[in-house]
Amino acid sequence: MSPCCGFRFSSNTKPGGPMPQPQSLPQAQAQAKIPCRPAPLLPLVLAAGLLVSACGGGDKAPQAKSVSAPTVRAAMFDARECRSLPAEVRSRNSVVLASKISGTVVEVMAAEGDVVEKGQSILRIDDSELRQRMQAVQSTAQQAGLERQALTARSALAKVNMERMQKLYAQQAISQDELDRARTEFQTLKKQEQAMAASAASAGHQGAEARSLLGYSLVTAPFRGVLSRRFVDQGAFVNAGAPLASVDEMAPGGDAQGGYELEAQADESLLPLVGVGMQVLGLVPSLSPAPFITRLTTVVGRVDPATRTFKVRADYKAPALQANATQTAEQPPGQPSRQDNATQASAHANRPRAGMFGKVCVPVAKTRKLLIPASAIRQRGELTTALVVDEKGVLRLRLVKVGGAFLKAELDGQSYIVQAQTEALTEPGVLLEVLSGLTEGETVVNGGPETLREGDRLAVKP
Structure with missing residues (x-):
């Protein structure tokens, strides 16, 4: 028999006998004389206590x-909002220089990037062969001149002889045959004199041509500009007509920036909206993130059937550089300050180059967008968040959804927003469009340390 739940069942029943009746636990213990042991609950209680202790023993929040x-x-x-068109910086007047003679480049007088004046030498081609040919032509012309003089003298003598023969023939002193021979000799010498005169003239023309070609051995700048590219180096052999150098013209005032323009391909849907003289925005991200106001100078009305675009051009105008005119205490007066040197270096570095990437932004329509600085967005892995300050000054982490990146410009009293490049999100002034997660008027933490977290309280309410 064994105790179970306070009752004891007897096992000494006979088969087919009546079912034993349950006895109470005290009666069973009294009959069996066996002490009752409690259920093993203590180990379970201790294990539960250890589990609770382990769960509550971590770091505090x-x-x-x-x-x-x-x-x-x-x-x-x-x-x-402006429609951004990818553009290319190009010189308003860019020429490729070539030579009409073949030869070896024996001297290079200008490097790429140099400012060259009108008529300044850029490189020189070996002209020794051309000079030898010119000397040979001069010798030929001189020889032709001497032979012409001899023929002129013989022709004059033949003419006198013919006239004398005519008189003798009139007196019937000579035969007709003798007169004909004298007349033929005179005519032959006259033709030879004319042929030699033509040869002398041809030699003279060849000499003039050689002298003119001799001038092409020295390649010079056609106007004041920047040597944007040199295609050959010293020692290279060039053929006649091969490109040698490229020069970009400067503006009349000497400003290299004034000689450039932005060329873009516009979608055909913009053709009814644009025209020459229309005010647009220009942007060259590699030189400055700030856009500038300019005007369209060219609108080519023909649409390319392959790309469904047409060509537009706008003047390039560099944004004004902020110069600091103050001098430091240790800078002696009368000498250029460090700020001036830095400004000059910055101006040189910000000079446009043909081929640079730019944008022409065409204003299309008025828009209304919820924008915040890009520095107010905090990335938490793949989550885009922002820290919002509630009415009690407590920071609350908010999931937000952002759209495009824009640059806001106030130009001539009008507000413009221009699409910014995604890699320029760290640049100051870049704004992000908020599609959801924020409402107008909410206060958001703009930057600050990365240690900020939800629940922190601002020392001073905004």
């Missing part, structure tokens, strides 16, 4: 702290 961080309000912007 970080405590909220008082922080200081810049903030910005999410605001709606009313501006004219």
